[in-house]
Amino acid sequence: GAGVSQSPRYKVAKRGQDVALRCDPISGHVSLFWYQQALGQGPEFLTYFQNEAQLDKSGLPSDRFFAERPEGSVSTLKIQRTQQEDSAVYLCASSLSGQSYNEQFFGPGTRLTVL
Amino acid sequence: SQKIEQNSEALNIQEGKTATLTCNYTNYSPAYLQWYRQDPGRGPVFLLLIRENEKEKRKERLKVTFDTTLKQSLFHITASQPADSATYLCALDMADTGFQKLVFGTGTRLLVSP
Numbered sequence: 001g002a003g004v005s006q007s008p009r010y011k012v013a014k015r016g017q018d019v020a021l022r023c024d025p026i027s028g029h030v031s032l033f034w035y036q037q038a039l040g041q042g043p044e045f046l047t048y049f050q051n052e053a054q055l056d057k058s059g060l061p062s063d064r065f066f067a068e069r070p071e072g073s074v075s076t077l078k079i080q081r082t083q084q085e086d087s088a089v090y091l092c093a094s095s096l097s098g099q100s101y102n103e104q105f106f107g108p109g110t111r112l113t114v115l
Numbered sequence: 116s117q118k119i120e121q122n123s124e125a126l127n128i129q130e131g132k133t134a135t136l137t138c139n140y141t142n143y144s145p146a147y148l149q150w151y152r153q154d155p156g157r158g159p160v161f162l163l164l165i166r167e168n169e170k171e172k173r174k175e176r177l178k179v180t181f182d183t184t185l186k187q188s189l190f191h192i193t194a195s196q197p198a199d200s201a202t203y204l205c206a207l208d209m210a211d212t213g214f215q216k217l218v219f220g221t222g223t224r225l226l227v228s229p
Binding site for chain 1: 161164214218220
């Protein structure tokens with residue numbers, strides 16, 4: 001596809017359920033980022049992949065959050081035992097090389113609501 | 116820790132006027148600063164990047180300035196149009212890890228009235 005895609009677009013989970021959010025980056029983009037965006041706030045960095053290597057996961061809020069990119073393309077963000085505070089929009093972005101001067105291309109996000 | 120401030124109140128202007136949005140930061144000297152546009156229900160879209168050694172950058176009706184002494188960036192939209200209504204986010208690149216790591220401000224919502 002021409003851009004970054006994410007699925008599902010909307011996810012409602014009951015507290016305690018596990019969820020998996022998928023990101024398809026732009027083909028050929030080496031770098032992939034996950035962000036969490038709360039209502040009325042800017043995106044907050046969660047984790048970064050360069051190809052299949054997770055180079056930074058300092059933004060993951062707890063050990064309930066896990067991300068992977070096993071073949072260096074599609075990535076999945078998994079949240080175990082969801083809590084109400086996990087409700088947010090989860091954005092995925094990719095960039096050509098991850099260098100500072102590269103723009104990031106964002107997907108539309110997955111809106112997660114935990115009841 | 117890095118703090119990035121953008122006007123939390125919406126900016127309301129009339130069509131044709133120049134919109135000026137402010138981004139202030141503390142505790143860091145970023146090598147790069149980026150501006151993004153975000154529409155409701157969508158991901159941010161890249162607009163402009165400015166380097167620390169650049170004072171000003173222009174792209175069509177957009178202009179960004181970067182004052183590393185004041186620790187401030189200004190984002191201007193000239194001849195504004197209702198279609199410019201959106202939230203505008205500034206983002207600093209921490210760039211101390213060897214790869215890009217953006218820290219975003221909270222964004223300023225711009226409303227352009229016809």
